[in-house]
Amino acid sequence: MSQDAVSDTAERAKFREMKEGTAQDWAIIGGEYMAFAKGLPDRVLDHLRLLDGDFGGFPVDRFEHSLQTATRAHRDGRDEQYVVMALLHDIGDTLGSYNHPEVAASIIKPFVSEEVHWICQNHGHFQGYYYFHFLGMDQNARDQFRDHPYFGACAEFCEKYDQAAFDPDYQSEPLEFFEPMVRRVMTRPLNSLYAKAAEAA
Ligand SMILES: [Fe+2]
């Protein structure tokens, strides 16, 4: 039986408008939500794999770039939150062609520190230091954040790991190496509108 067939026979809420909802309806939805939320790491890992084979003119594809960024961060002694951010920092390339850092930052936001989230959210401006001038853009676009407390941390992420992760000869760890880290970091939301519901489950 397919996944769709299973969910077609599952119990469902009875309301046609949310304002008609009952505790029974929400017990059903709440149960489904928690099961679905537990699958988040798998969905994220599946989505990351979409970058496999996507070169976009770069020397390595976006999947290898992600693995290499994470591997470099890990080998440099960064903690799991940071390494997972490094792994996922370009996951938004598929759906956020014009704002990919924000897509990745939103996905990891419930699970990481403010600093790690900020690095992810703003890495586009900082990465531009290495190429914006070749495209008629402002190489120093990152300077708008010069006085921000995380300026140095974001500049360091791009310098040490992100801009450095295009080497076809580098021996990156495979995705399987990072999977347990992704699962651990995404086990429980630290900050989320729905954190209380997750805690109760
Ligand atoms: Fe990026």
Ligand SMILES: [Fe+2]
């Ligand atoms: Fe990148």
